[in-house]
Amino acid sequence: MVIEVNKDVDRYQESVAFGLSAKQLIFSAASLISGSGIVLLLYPYIGITGSAYVAIPVVAPIALGGFYSYNGMSFYNVMQRKLHMMFGNKALVYVSTESEASIKTYQVVEVGKCKKSVRPVEQNQNKKQEEFEAMKKKMKSIMIGCIAAVALAVAGTVVYKIFH
Template sequence: MIIEVNKDIDRYKESVCLGLTARQLIFSIASVVVGGGIVLLLYRYVELTVSAYIAIPAVAPIALSGFYSYNGMTFMQMMKQKIHFAFRNKPLAYISTEGEQEIVQIGAEEMATDKKKKSISDRRI
């Protein structure tokens, strides 16, 4: 008896219908209902192609919510993170604590240690 087990168990998703997960199925039905409703309401006033183009911006976020996944986050979680980092994130500023005097002092200390190392190596020779 051979039982096939998915190599990456963490990414295993149980399909409900037509190879779709429950989340994907729900959001695909919702996107078809919303898109179809918009097209049916608007095709009387504008032609069918224009009403389909009007429905796309309403249907796209719904469909992406069901199917899109990035680093384990859903589409809505990712968009919340992007909005947070775009508008609520405080900018980071670096303020140097080293002035010109400190840099000169550090350079002098390095030169003094180099001279000590040279004098020690000269004594050994």
């Protein structure tokens, strides 16, 4: 005797009819009734296509309410949070508590403490600048080589097309 058990027990859902849960079945029926009602009411006035276009924005949120789930939240909870994030949050503003005078005072104190270590910092910056310039030259030569390779490939293709 073999009894099949879902591998993901947390995602198990009991089906009521047609493989749908009770919530999905109720929302499906509600969206079907509202959509068909809108189409039947508007069909004589604007035709089938126009009435379908009017019904879709009404039916879609109803249907999503039964089927859509994100991180355990329903469609309506997700939309409520998104709307709150868009319109309910205040803008965060940073206001500095330091003035220019206090920053300059701090810099003077730090320079006074670190007079001995100024030289290694300058040497380190010079070394980084030299490395940057060397890398720039290397990159320039690589770019020229790539452009030359592409130009040779194009020229070879043109010559091949001409002679064949």
